[in-house]
Amino acid sequence: MHKLTALTPLGSDTPRMDTIGDLTISEVTDRALASVAARRDQEPALRTALSEAYKMELPDVGGSSQAGVLSVFWTGPHQWMISAPHDQHEQLARDLKDVSGATASVVEQTDGWCRFDVAGPALCDLFERLSNAPVRDMQPERVIRGILEHLGVFLWRLEQDRMAVLGPRSSAESLHHALITAARSIA
Template structure:
């Protein structure tokens, strides 16, 4: 019989007990360890619900309302976000709001990094030019897309002129952090 219990302290995608944040000049990159994620897909012939009062966005866009947000991922498919819901079964919460939809918990499959600028849009746009093949002037607030970033596939969400979210596979969290930090650091020079 075992007389000890294994330490089951939760860790973030970057392997720490607290979310990582680092500033690079005007930019701050923060691991959003509390973000709950679930994918939502309509079934044949179904109309789009409004989970938590949130109207689901159209092609290439994102919406937010309070602690909830959603971005389009494909025809009749979205990723729904919930601030502070990483430690609960967010898909079950979403299922109560959209019982006829197909839902899958995604929180543990992805990691999110929030990038904020203290000097408006210019630093965010400069970072985007270093990282992705997307015209930052044409990718304004409320837009979302799936794209390549180095060797990884990520979702980009332009939350505001001065804020960008990057969501990628949790297994690549270290590589994604490294890519973001290196690019942000180069902008300081």
């Protein structure tokens, strides 16, 4: 039998955390992800199914919401990304598919993305060096799909001084390098 070892997007057996000046950049690896796309004319039924099963409200353009331990953010027209603690929801995509039935297409996304949380009072200074997203105007629970250092990412404002960056797992090292380099430029 194979003895496989899970690795983080940065290739380690433990998530990386870097503190530079008053900024902390943390690799987040304990979240399950699934994308949900409403099928044609099925968004109202999908909203009802998720509300009944999880008390979840699907956010509108640029928004996010919480439903217990589940988080959901808008990713595109009739599309959302749902996140949950991996140890409690390892089969998140399957469970969402069971609830949504024929109202939505659900795809497992956990290992397709990397996530870095950036926290600290210089948060906006850092992101202004990396992206043209209007981070100073972003309120908590807002999400922007944009470009960060030539990579397509989601910027998700979790709190006033905390932002999650979700990007392609295959570009995790490039994304991490960009965040570290920008943090050093303002430290």
